[in-house]
Amino acid sequence: MSPKSRKIAILGFRAVGKSSLAIQFVEDQFVDSYDPTIENSKYPFEKVVHYRGQEFHTQLIDTAGQDEYFMIPQSYTVGVHGYILVYSVTSKKSFEVVKIIHEKLLDQIGGGNKVPLVLVGNKTDLHLQRVIPSEAGRKLAGEWSASFVESSAKQNEEVDVIFQRVLQEIEKQHGTQDDGGCVLL
Numbered sequence: 136m137s138p139k140s141r142k143i144a145i146l147g148f149r150a151v152g153k154s155s156l157a158i159q160f161v162e163d164q165f166v167d168s169y170d171p172t173i174e175n176s177k178y179p180f181e182k183v184v185h186y187r188g189q190e191f192h193t194q195l196i197d198t199a200g201q202d203e204y205f206m207i208p209q210s211y212t213v214g215v216h217g218y219i220l221v222y223s224v225t226s227k228k229s230f231e232v233v234k235i236i237h238e239k240l241l242d243q244i245g246g247g248n249k250v251p252l253v254l255v256g257n258k259t260d261l262h263l264q265r266v267i268p269s270e271a272g273r274k275l276a277g278e279w280s281a282s283f284v285e286s287s288a289k290q291n292e293e294v295d296v297i298f299q300r301v302l303q304e305i306e307k308q309h310g311t312q313d314d315g316g317c318v319l320l
């Protein structure tokens with residue numbers, strides 16, 4: 136089968152670890168310094184992955200952190216196949232903001248369609264600073280019919296799983312059809 140291209144946007148409040156997750160996934164490294172993303176995307180993060188015997192060319196859009204007042208620009212949604220919504224398990228604010236981002240995202244792309252989505256609670260290595268229990272994240276993802284993963288970009292825990300899950304969510308909709316093909320239900 137020919138490779139399929141999949142564009143994935145990573146959204147979430149500031150400093151939750153969006154860039155760190157993207158860098159860990161694509162470059163297998165963690166850089167422990169805070170360098171806020173200021174543009175849409177610093178540079179295209181791309182990686183070829185194999186999932187269920189199929190080759191996927193993934194392209195990640197690493198966005199600058201959103202807050203509750205943010206309007207989601209079209210560049211974050213046009214041509215995008217799936218979304219990773221990130222909060223930090225150490226930040227209540229980021230958990231509140233991820234709910235607002237989800238609402239705005241559905242408004243932007245039309246809530247009637249099911250959106251391939253993975254909710255991620257990052258920074259699980261910071262055990263003592265955790266304020267969002269796993270159960271709260273799992274419950275929220277359940278309400279959204281989304282996949283749920285808790286990760287540590289720092290310790291490279293569950294990072295690959297996030298991207299496998301988002302491909303899985305996308306495949307649920309695109310089926311095994313041609314690139315961009317829609318599912319006939």
Ligand SMILES: Nc1nc2c(ncn2[C@@H]2O[C@H](COP(=O)(O)OP(=O)(O)OP(=O)(O)O)[C@@H](O)[C@H]2O)c(=O)[nH]1
Pocket residue numbers: 147148149150151152153154155156166167168169170171172173198199200201257258259260261286287288289290
């Ligand atoms: N302990 C720990 N720190 C992390 C983890 N992921 C990211 N960080 C740190 O959190 C800070 C923010 O990480 P970034 O990856 O820049 O976060 P971001 O969401 O891309 O930030 P914005 O570009 O401002 O939206 C940095 O200091 C990272 O080193 C993690 O899993 N564990």
